[in-house]
Amino acid sequence: MLDERKLEVLRAIITDYVSTHEPVGSKALVERHRLDVSPATVRNDMAVLEDEGYLTQPHTSAGRVPTDKGYRLFVDRLGAIKPMSMAERKAISTFLSGAVDIDDIVHRTVRLLAQLTQQVAIVQYPASVSTTLRHVELVSLTTDRVLVIVIDSTGRVEQRSVILADHTDEELDAWRDRLNAAIVGKTPAEADADLADDFLQPEDAVRVGPIVSGVRSMLEADPSSEVVVAGVPNLTRYGSSYETAIRPVLEAIEEQVVLLHLLGEAVSSNPSDVAVRIGQENPYAALHSTSLVASAYGPDDTRATLGVVGPIYMDYPSTIAAVRAVARYVGRFLAEG
Structure with a gap:
């Protein structure tokens, strides 16, 4: 001792x-x-x-x-956790309050976290078990291409461009109305099953098939498997350690599954607070010269993770305080939304 x-x-x-x-x-x-x-x-x-x-x-x-x-x-x-100042708390609240949908929330959050910590910020997309479909829209781009847009109850917007020759605006309007009648208010899994079993009629299966395939590909996507990264240039401020710090982080960013595993492993051992993994405590060997500070965020049915990666000699008290504050503010914002 x-x-x-x-x-x-x-x-x-x-x-x-x-x-x-x-x-x-x-x-x-x-x-x-x-x-x-x-x-x-x-x-x-x-x-x-x-x-x-x-x-x-x-x-x-x-x-x-x-x-x-x-x-x-x-x-x-x-390391006593540095309390966030009133100005910092207000800045976080103000920055997040202008978000219009889940994509905006995630991208605002990752930029904010990178700015506050001056590290590489990572935010996982939240995925709610209670998410339902809100609207489908079809937009003609050219005579042979249609943009298919799907919006869910969290405000998340997905879109795909599909090839559909010689379509008319009247056809798109009719197919849009049928799609909305078939899937709005249902979960992605329910909607996907209905589209596979019941939606297509023999007489127009060939015509509307590409649109249905586009919608189904978006319904099958798992948003929680996606992460957004910001602040990689922050690593350049570490001078002589630039090469050893930035290279493994860049390699990890190329493999989102690595980032998801790092965040999930860290948070699973300490789900109610900020988790810190230092150097060789990280399970990914290429990141042994870095530290990870991570936290879960969001209400119980929409849990996801966020955090920062940086050199081992980061300012832990300030970084932990920033990660904790941002996680709580984003969680509150999602719960109220």
């Missing part, structure tokens, strides 16, 4: 290293944090912390830097 002084030294080292990204020496630590002990005493404490695995020394004559174990202790015991 570490005594309070050694814990205070560890807290001070992490605070300085997050700010400077440079190894921290004992003399500078005493001066900046008024530890009320000599640099020699601090050096002894640093040596103990290094022996215990909380610090490491990159070079013989250099100061110390925190390890994953040191950051974990900091997050669990030492």
Whole structure:
């Protein structure tokens, strides 16, 4: 067990290293944090912390830097969560209040989270078990192409372009009315089954078939399998660590299933609060040089996850506070909507 002084030294080292990204020496630590002990005493404490695995020394004559174990202790015991200011809370509320549908909510949320944390933000699309179909619209684009639009009860809009030669506006109006009569108010699964079994009549199956196929492909899509990412350029502010930090994140972004697994794994172990995975705690080896801060959001029937990824030496108190606040505001917004 570490005594309070050694814990205070560890807290001070992490605070300085997050700010400077440079190894921290004992003399500078005493001066900046008024530890009320000599640099020699601090050096002894640093040596103990290094022996215990909380610090490491990159070079013989250099100061110390925190390890994953040191950051974990900091997050669990030492890092007081920074409260959001009234101005920050108002900014979050204002930014989200202008959203018009679920796509807008998700994209506003991911941009907001990236701005607040200065990290790479990730937001999973929410998918409600009670979602129903609200409207289908057919729009003629050219003489042989039609845009099929499906809107659900969450405000989510999906669209597909289908080929349909020599159609008329009257035909589109009639098919649109039939589609709305057949599926509006039903869940995507119910609507998909009805379209497969009952909608097509032999005399017009060939004509309306492409439209029905377009609608069914949208109904089968699972929005919860999609994530939106913002803030990748934020990683460039980490200077010399740019290459090691950004490359694995970019590789992970290419595979959305990796991001979904990371978010889901982190949140499943701590569903009621913010989860933090530091360095090698991440199950994806390519992200062992990063940390993930994640939270669930939304009402019980529309749960999804959001979070940020960044270098291990991120500002954990501020990042945790931002992720928690945004998750709560978005959840409240969805519940009220």
